Amino acid sequence: xxxxxxxxxxxxxxxxxxxxxxxxxxxxxxxxxxxxxxxxxxxxxxxxxxxxxxxxxxxxxxxxxxxxxxxxxxxxxxxxxxxxxxxxxxxxxxxxxxxxxxxxxxxxxxxxxxxxxxxxxxxxxxxxxxxxxxxxxxxxxxxxxxxxxxxxxxxxxxxxxxxxxxxxxxxxxxxxxxxxxxxxxxxxxxxxxxxxxxxxxxxxxxxxxxxxxxxxxxxxxxxxxxxxxxxxxxxxxxxxxxxxxxxxxxxxxxxxx
Numbered sequence: 001x002x003x004x005x006x007x008x009x010x011x012x013x014x015x016x017x018x019x020x021x022x023x024x025x026x027x028x029x030x031x032x033x034x035x036x037x038x039x040x041x042x043x044x045x046x047x048x049x050x051x052x053x054x055x056x057x058x059x060x061x062x063x064x065x066x067x068x069x070x071x072x073x074x075x076x077x078x079x080x081x082x083x084x085x086x087x088x089x090x091x092x093x094x095x096x097x098x099x100x101x102x103x104x105x106x107x108x109x110x111x112x113x114x115x116x117x118x119x120x121x122x123x124x125x126x127x128x129x130x131x132x133x134x135x136x137x138x139x140x141x142x143x144x145x146x147x148x149x150x151x152x153x154x155x156x157x158x159x160x161x162x163x164x165x166x167x168x169x170x171x172x173x174x175x176x177x178x179x180x181x182x183x184x185x186x187x188x189x190x191x192x193x194x195x196x197x198x199x200x201x202x203x204x205x206x207x208x209x210x211x212x213x214x215x216x217x218x219x220x221x222x223x224x225x226x227x228x229x230x231x232x233x234x235x236x237x238x239x240x241x242x243x244x245x246x247x248x249x250x251x252x253x254x255x256x257x
Contacts, residue, residue, distance in 0.1 A: 114164075
């Protein structure tokens with residue numbers, strides 16, 4: 001398991017997903033919730049990989065920064081987009097370590113945050129209205145619908161409209177990437193399914209005797225998933241990845257006087 005966690009990352013990973021889940025562990029004579037942080041990436045061949053996993057006392061910025069720097073030290077490179085929730089410590093760690101990468105705020109987490117600004121009786125309607133943004137077929141239509149939805153909320157729920165005004169760029173970051181990838185990169189859902197399996201397996205244990213025991217079980221589970229992904233269907237096709245990987249057009253030379 002340690003060899004798996006420390007292996008060199010030799011591929012290029014244009015997309016990575018980051019998330020954390022919490023598990024009860026005995027530490028220093030107390031039962032505490034420990035953060036299990038996981039990174040999943042997809043290679044330029046369209047294959048998913050578990051890039052890393054670690055266990056720490058909290059999901060703070062320092063822990064996330066140490067985790068991301070460990071991935072970089074193992075060779076992580078070529079990241080174009082990072083998908084995660086809007087945890088402040090995680091955002092700061094991404095900005096401090098993954099220079100040049102765009103950040104996609106998970107749309108599922110965003111909708112949950114947005115619903116906190118409206119009464120419970122209106123939440124179903126508000127959620128359905130916000131989701132119309134993600135049903136748009138083009139980037140231009142999605143951005144136009146975002147502003148239309150924000151203006152529609154402005155009179156009744158001004159705080160919700162303000163949230164939409166402030167978060168448009170981060171929630172719609174996926175629009176700058178190939179349309180064929182939108183459903184996979186606009187949320188952390190691919191990683192959420194993996195986290196559910198982690199929770200299912202750790203719930204059987206209940207309370208782990210110490211953090212290393214938790215890391216051993218979760219690490220082996222993720223290593224098994226990683227191996228399955230290597231022989232399963234590619235997450236993205238080569239055709240859909242081609243526009244993302246194409247070199248930028250050269251800047252035309254200036255004409256001579």
